[in-house]
């Protein structure tokens with residue numbers, strides 16, 4: 001292969017990896033430098049990167065991707081219960097199962113496009129949620145959620161004579177995944193997930209996906225059968241979701257049906273749009289921002305707000321506490337909705353468009369002749 | 381088929397849209413290597429005929445045969461893979477992609493077929509396809525625009541690029557729906573020269589055109605369509621002298 005990766009792609013990949021691996025350091029001043037939250041950053045970053053392959057590249061908006069996330073979690077927990085507490089088999093198992101599940105759902109939903117496709121995915125995901133919640137209780141343990149117990153068979157662990165004392169926890173080759181070990185484990189997968197997405201976007205296959213988004217009719221009259229392309233994108237993004245779900249089960253081995261609910265499906269759509277649809281890093285940044293503010297805002301309560309506004313006269317402070325309390329705690333979704341509306345109105349390309357605009361300003365002030373430069377494709 | 385040189389045979393095709401007879405009794409034989417023009421007033425059914433050929437529309441009755449293959453019932457991508465490409469009346473292009481990528485995509489369809497999962501190869505390593513696309517863009521005089529977004533091109537340039545997208549596939553049959561509409565006189569003449577050049581390479585063409593200058597400088601045969609029927613057909617001279625044509629079509633213009 002003459003050129004494996006262009007210089008720009010390599011730089012982007014190296015930069016991304018560096019930013020991810022040093023997160024515990026540079027996020028510490030923001031109060032986010034602890035493993036539990038960082039792991040969620042990684043997990044939802046993977047979810048969003050995969051979702052973008054379907055939505056951002058191919059132009060199919062799925063409202064049901066939480067179903068694959070949930071299936072990944074269940075599959076991983078079952079692997080812990082039946083086979084071994086080692087994380088690697090659980091993740092492979094989860095990715096395969098969610099990929100197969102996505103193959104079936106995608107095959108059915110891709111018979112339609114546009115809004116009908118979106119509604120079909122939503123319907124299938126809600127069906128999966130309801131099945132997990134009630135009918136499939138023997139597999140999902142219904143409302144309680146699927147948990148590890150001391151009496152699980154774990155045939156592989158038993159065969160190699162590995163016994164545990166106390167609560168069973170997932171590990172990797174006997175190494176526990178608590179604290180920063182868990183973060184670096186997840187970070188490795190995010191970097192791998194990003195790398196694969198980058199390769200896909202820069203391949204002929206990726207160009208076909210973008211072409212399908214741009215003009216599906218032309219693709220068909222150009223000799224492409226677009227259905228298997230879209231289905232491949234669907235399955236790949238389903239596998240990404242399954243991987244993310246499995247990682248969540250690795251760091252916290254409990255799988256519940258609420259992970260498959262439509263709000264969870266909607267969240268990944270918001271992440272992708274907030275960060276920048278169709279860009280590589282945008283969706284990851286969107287995921288980080290949403291998870292960060294969820295963490296900060298949902299922890300606030302009236303007492304903290306009262307202290308925050310206490311510098312104001314009492315009457316004013318009371319009103320402000322009343323008003324702002326609606327936007328924090330359980331009401332943080334209100335803030336999210338508001339932020340989302342503002343971004344979509346003023347920056348339809350998401351945060352990445354904002355970054356491009358700022359970079360453009362700098363470039364223009366740098367060279368005065370840049371105004372006459374020919375219009376080129378936006379950088380990805 | 382009596383004539384062994386016929387590559388495309390539109391046999392007794394009818395197309396109805398509700399009560400509207402858009403095509404009635406169409407029987408058309410296109411010979412290999414020839415340029416066949418279809419002319420007729422607005423709404424005559426010319427575009428509909430091309431839609432039936434490329435599988436965008438199913439005929440109400442009749443069938444289309446291309447080089448021994450019955451096209452009727454086949455999917456558009458299968459029909460393209462058999463060697464038929466089309467320039468549309470309103471350009472069908474990838475507006476969000478660069479001009480170069482617009483032309484590389486059809487070349488990849490020709491090389492790799494209707495589906496390949498080549499996602500671990502880099503686009504950068506497709507040097508052969510890229511060179512071919514650049515060469516093609518040079519032929520249509522658009523190499524200097526290769527990094528532009530296709531959607532930002534002028535109407536005439538979109539058409540020229542769409543023509544390049546078709547030509548790069550070296551189709552056996554090229555269908556052109558008003559390929560010079562929206563072009564300047566200069567660009568129209570360049571396009572005529574280009575179409576003459578590919579005719580010399582033996583490509584069969586069906587061309588719909590309102591511009592009689594284009595029609596008479598390219599066509600070997602002309603069929604005149606009015607209200608969904610072929611009212612005349614023959615060499616340019618025969619058609620020009622036909623009183624029925626004068627009345628139905630040319631009469632208004634001359």
Ligand SMILES: Nc1ncnc2c1ncn2[C@@H]1O[C@H](COP(=O)(O)OP(=O)(O)OP(=O)(O)O)[C@@H](O)[C@H]1O
Nearest residue numbers: 397400402420421422423424425426427428429469
């Ligand atoms: N998909 C469709 N559904 C219903 N009616 C249609 C459809 N496509 C075309 N028609 C009608 O069929 C008739 C023929 O249309 P067609 O586009 O083939 O004309 P044309 O000869 O290409 O005209 P023009 O020179 O304006 O391009 C018109 O009356 C048109 O309104």
Ligand SMILES: [Mg+2]
Nearest residue numbers: 426427428469
């Ligand atoms: Mg027409």
